Amino acid sequence: DQSRKLRKTIYSVNESMKEQFPKKNTKDDLEAELKYCKELIATIEQVPGLSAHPKIGESLRLLEETVADDIEQVRCSSDADARTGHKTADTSFFGYKTHLAMSVERLVTAAIVTTGEKSDGKLLQSLIEKSCAAGIPVNTVIGDTAYSEKTNLQYAEDNHICLISKLNPNITDGHRKKEDEFDFNKDAGMYVCKAGQMAIRKARQGKKGVGTNQKDTYYFDIERCKRCPLREGCYKEGAKSKTYSVSIKSTEHAIQRDFQESEFFKKAVKERYKIEAKNSELKNRHGYRVTSGVGLNGMALQGAMAIFTVNLKRILRLVDEPREAPDQ
Structure with missing residues (x-):
């Protein structure tokens, strides 16, 4: 996304640069994209005065920072035990x-x-x-x-x-199924599945003010569920959505x-x-x-x-x- 924005900014200043840029990456692969971005940055830096343009310079710095962050993440991901956690x-x-x-x-x-x-x-x-x-x-x-x-x-x-x-009503007042498979992250206010994926949104369902009839439903990214290595027994093939619900009981x-x-x-x-x-x-x-x-x-x-x-x-x-x- 950053490389696309950078190219668009450069075309608005100098459209002839299209012919000098490296061939765009078409693979759905981070390593291939990083290689393309490095080549793009090197090409831009070789053109005198191009990176000095205010808009181009800003976009170029954003791309360089993104590439540096991704390289660090790739390095960290070589640690097989490490997992993604959430603070918010x-x-x-x-x-x-x-x-x-x-x-x-x-x-x-x-x-x-x-x-x-x-x-x-x-x-x-x-x-x-x-x-x-x-x-x-x-x-x-x-x-x-x-x-x-x-x-x-x-x-x-x-x-x-x-x-x-x-x-916290979400974890103490609720009646939950499959408690061992979903954990509540109190910082983010969302549930996390056993694969480490956090819910992307939640919704309160039922009559307002009637605790026994209400429940909180948490929605997960179905595209990630489809590719999850732990999807067996959790994701139903062909499902349009993946949710997890907590029934609210105000008397407990x-x-x-x-x-x-x-x-x-x-x-x-x-x-x-x-x-x-x-x-x-x-x-x-x-x-x-x-x-x-x-x-x-x-x-x-x-x-x-x-x-x-x-x-x-x-x-x-x-x-x-x-x-x-x-x-x-």
Whole structure:
């Protein structure tokens, strides 16, 4: 698309350039398109003064940036374990996730490295169990809405743990089928299938104000479903659309709803920012924003080293902090 816009801009200035440009790529292949774009850029740069034109120069820079981004993505995609995850409905990343548990002293007590498309909420129980195994007693857990799934609420109740996590109607009030095949991405507000594809839109159906008659329907890109390697049992041949629906039931989780309106809950949930600060420290000060190795094991090793470092720094800080003198 960028190369097409660039050619169109150049033709408006100098139509004779058509004869000098390389033959257009006709293959549905990224490598072939990248090769064509590189040749196009080289041809333009060889013409004196052409790239100096304001409109042409801007289009040329956009194409160069797009080519550079695609080359980086091709390089990253050689990592067979990496997957596409989503932070919002419009933004995505390619790689891995590290799920952290942290104590009130801001020491990381457990970590699990997964591929990028994995849901946060599914790992709460494992993080609690890892923290307990490390000698940390757990009686209260503060997390975002991803952790307020029904199974987590039941687990917390069974283990006498106070779960400070706001309810999200899409994942807690709904009755879902095939729960293991679709995960809710709380940042994007959309469901993601087991192949990592995110829904492209959603619609509320049923009578307004009547929770038991309503459902949220999530629509997926049918063209991607047709080519999906995991389509068997999920995509029906010849189907015009692929959807996933969640029935809304407003009567469930009444206890948690009442709890999150309490002053204790409202005060405790404000402490959640501390885990985001720890994430920022790992990414910005210890190179954890980009993987330095290859594969899930490589990412786990990098995570172990980075987390060990931030924990050691925190321990030294705690040791140096002045302590209150005991009462005489």
